[in-house]
Amino acid sequence: MKKLLLIFFVSSTILFATSNNVDQLFMQGNSCYQEKQYNEAIEKYLEILKTNKNSFKVNYNLGCCYFRLNDFANARLYFERANKLKPNNKKVLNNLSILKSKLKDKVEIPKEGLVEKITKSITQPFSYNIAAILFVLFLLITFIFIAMIISARFDNKPLFYGLFVAVLLTFLFFSIYNSKLNMLNKKEAVVFAEEVEVFSEPGTDSALLFKLHSGTKVSIEESDKGFYHISLPNGMNGWANTQSFNKI
Amino acid sequence: MKTIAKLFIILTYLTFQSAFAEQVSSYVSASKVGIEDAFTLTIEAKNYNGDVRFPEIFDIENFDIVSGPIQGQNMSWINGKVTKLLTHKYTLMAKKTGTFTIPSFTVKIDDREYKTKPIEVSVVKGSLAVQPQRTPRSLFDDDFFTPRPRRTRVSKNSIFVKAEVDKKTVYVNEGLTVSYRLYFRQPVSSPGFKDVPDFTGFVTEDVPTPARIKTETRVINGERYNTAVIFKKILYPISAGTLTIPSITFSFRVEDPMSFFSAGSIVYRKSSPVQITVLPFPEHQPENFSGAIGSFTVISSVDKDRLKTGDSLNYKLTIKGKGNLNPVSSVFPKEVKGFKVFKPGNPVTTHDKRDSSLIEKTWEIVLVPESTGRLTIPEIPFVYFDPDLKQYVTKTTIKREVEVGQGTVTTIPPVTENGREVTMLTKDIEYIETNLPVDSIYFIDNSNIYKTVLYGMPALILLLGFVFRVTNPSRKSPKEYRRANAYKIFKKNLKEAEKLLKKKKNKEYYSAISSAVIRYFSDKFNKPNIELCIDEIESILKERQIEDGLIRSLVDIVEYCDFESYTPSGTGQNIKILDEIRELIGKLEKLLWKNYCSYFL
Numbered sequence: 017m018k019k020l021l022l023i024f025f026v027s028s029t030i031l032f033a034t035s036n037n038v039d040q041l042f043m044q045g046n047s048c049y050q051e052k053q054y055n056e057a058i059e060k061y062l063e064i065l066k067t068n069k070n071s072f073k074v075n076y077n078l079g080c081c082y083f084r085l086n087d088f089a090n091a092r093l094y095f096e097r098a099n100k101l102k103p104n105n106k107k108v109l110n111n112l113s114i115l116k117s118k119l120k121d122k123v124e125i126p127k128e129g130l131v132e133k134i135t136k137s138i139t140q141p142f143s144y145n146i147a148a149i150l151f152v153l154f155l156l157i158t159f160i161f162i163a164m165i166i167s168a169r170f171d172n173k174p175l176f177y178g179l180f181v182a183v184l185l186t187f188l189f190f191s192i193y194n195s196k197l198n199m200l201n202k203k204e205a206v207v208f209a210e211e212v213e214v215f216s217e218p219g220t221d222s223a224l225l226f227k228l229h230s231g232t233k234v235s236i237e238e239s240d241k242g243f244y245h246i247s248l249p250n251g252m253n254g255w256a257n258t259q260s261f262n263k264i
Numbered sequence: 265m266k267t268i269a270k271l272f273i274i275l276t277y278l279t280f281q282s283a284f285a286e287q288v289s290s291y292v293s294a295s296k297v298g299i300e301d302a303f304t305l306t307i308e309a310k311n312y313n314g315d316v317r318f319p320e321i322f323d324i325e326n327f328d329i330v331s332g333p334i335q336g337q338n339m340s341w342i343n344g345k346v347t348k349l350l351t352h353k354y355t356l357m358a359k360k361t362g363t364f365t366i367p368s369f370t371v372k373i374d375d376r377e378y379k380t381k382p383i384e385v386s387v388v389k390g391s392l393a394v395q396p397q398r399t400p401r402s403l404f405d406d407d408f409f410t411p412r413p414r415r416t417r418v419s420k421n422s423i424f425v426k427a428e429v430d431k432k433t434v435y436v437n438e439g440l441t442v443s444y445r446l447y448f449r450q451p452v453s454s455p456g457f458k459d460v461p462d463f464t465g466f467v468t469e470d471v472p473t474p475a476r477i478k479t480e481t482r483v484i485n486g487e488r489y490n491t492a493v494i495f496k497k498i499l500y501p502i503s504a505g506t507l508t509i510p511s512i513t514f515s516f517r518v519e520d521p522m523s524f525f526s527a528g529s530i531v532y533r534k535s536s537p538v539q540i541t542v543l544p545f546p547e548h549q550p551e552n553f554s555g556a557i558g559s560f561t562v563i564s565s566v567d568k569d570r571l572k573t574g575d576s577l578n579y580k581l582t583i584k585g586k587g588n589l590n591p592v593s594s595v596f597p598k599e600v601k602g603f604k605v606f607k608p609g610n611p612v613t614t615h616d617k618r619d620s621s622l623i624e625k626t627w628e629i630v631l632v633p634e635s636t637g638r639l640t641i642p643e644i645p646f647v648y649f650d651p652d653l654k655q656y657v658t659k660t661t662i663k664r665e666v667e668v669g670q671g672t673v674t675t676i677p678p679v680t681e682n683g684r685e686v687t688m689l690t691k692d693i694e695y696i697e698t699n700l701p702v703d704s705i706y707f708i709d710n711s712n713i714y715k716t717v718l719y720g721m722p723a724l725i726l727l728l729g730f731v732f733r734v735t736n737p738s739r740k741s742p743k744e745y746r747r748a749n750a751y752k753i754f755k756k757n758l759k760e761a762e763k764l765l766k767k768k769k770n771k772e773y774y775s776a777i778s779s780a781v782i783r784y785f786s787d788k789f790n791k792p793n794i795e796l797c798i799d800e801i802e803s804i805l806k807e808r809q810i811e812d813g814l815i816r817s818l819v820d821i822v823e824y825c826d827f828e829s830y831t832p833s834g835t836g837q838n839i840k841i842l843d844e845i846r847e848l849i850g851k852l853e854k855l856l857w858k859n860y861c862s863y864f865l
Contacts, residue, residue, distance in 0.1 A: 072697075145708040156722065163726055
């Protein structure tokens, strides 16, 4: 018992110490930003990301710093990362829209269809974690109903009704969770090179389809021979050198 | 009685008499007229007794109503008889030649309606008017006071209208005054319009005609004329080029100099069109050109020169002068350093009472100081075009300085009706996140607990289900199993019975119900099926303290079923019995379950 207490104490102090250090770096970064020393602020923030990769605030602040330095590719990268961590945050969406207006490439996003709108309105209210928890919860309830039917100690009729509802809800939350998971795991990248040539095949000896400029977001379909097969929201796609991109 | 009868007779006689004497008629001054002549239509009521209402006539087919109605009243005593006369007179003119009918009109006297006769009038070309007789009339003539025939001839030269413009060459937007001057050698009265055209190509402004028309004498072609300006309009040409001021047709009443009573006849006179040249503004137009044309001065004033923050300052800007100020919307800048500028309201435009060409346009602007100290409202330039100098002129207001002290109240903008909508000046990204602690977004499905729950728990639950099934005591002893499943089997058997009912096998149906009940109790009480009869069931149930009523109805149903199954021709199908027995056994199942539980406890 004493041992256990000791372990708890030590581990909590370590946790506390690291979090303290991170907070300090964060505050330093913030004050640098306020004094318009954006490069220093970026250094501090990047230091935090080494230990805490999933910080929404730090990713967002980094995006702001790069935006102030007119490095739109980096700004896009960090804003998109922040957007993945916390989707539909107002600040991020606003900054992204302003950033997009400054980019050379204007990619038209096709209008949402009815089905997309409905799915969006269903999935939007649940955060990733809530969807995951609800999925597991209803999965367990489904199994409890199955177990009750197996045990053959209860009247089967209400159990079957319950099972039916539980299975439906499980499927619903699984699809919500799955769509969120897909969004999170979607392979996307930001163009970092000033200009990228996109070819019809992996290799520069094929037809040149179009050119992209820094700051544009693309989704990566596959990769081969040092080339990414990229696609744009409007359906344009082709192969481009991996070196010109940074994955989100 | 007699007196009453007499009175009645007299009364009826009187009313009859008066009613009889009432007379309504209409007539025209001439049944044959020229298209250029005016004539009168008279509607009269004679010897009326009561309230006379003449029709309101606005329109007569094929005729223009030039004027009217002129009301007249007359009373005369002839031989001790009173003759009352009431007339409405209209002056008419034909629209075209031909024979037309003036329709009949309805005149109401109290509640009585009288209709006039329609009148035929033939209209011919030209004029049938005769020159008034120059022979002097004697005072002793009978008809001295009666109106003369109203067909006065008015020559074109004796009355005409000329349009006069104050300048023949103007700039775009520069006002020009067109005056319509009447020349007349015969007495003329009540000028009016017959036809006012659209002044296309101009923005027009009416000049109010003075109550008293000033007349002056002019000589044209050696003839003396009395002249008067009867109508004035200010025109602002919209575009450059040669424009024509269209002609207006006026109507006049020409009075007969010889007749005092005559209403006169109507003549129409058309003014001649006038051509003017409109010049465009010269080139090199200044950027802040206001569009005003003329010659002006600008004046500014403030209502106080000392104020505190939170107070508002009224800045008055006045442009004064001769010319066109209509295109000027606002001169005051939208922003003044150190002040919040509220959108000025509509300007107030006033004309000088003595000289209507003198215009004054005033804006009142509300300014709220945003900082303290000595604040300056800069000179405000006003650029206009001076057509006399033929160049653009800039006039500025003088600089105004105000002292702003620290007020005790926080700045409350004054309530103005014309506020300005908030507009985005520039867009910028939002501020960084500064709140501690640094967050770390955690995805719950990465945690081991989540994975364990997701993959492990369902299996565990299923396992538990199996364990419960295996450990079920009813599985261990067949006795328990029978007891536990008795109700389930009973329900199954009832369904079988229902099928028989549908197949119309009545005998089998009743025996199936009966045997289902027996089976249920044999399972429940662990008794062999064959040994059990309804009497035994009854005694066991009584032992278990089940209500007598329930037992009674159960026994009734089973006995009824047995009876029905043994008699080959039953009274038919009884579906009700199926529901009754189902309900009954359901109740018993619950009671027995309770019984069973209490037995264990």
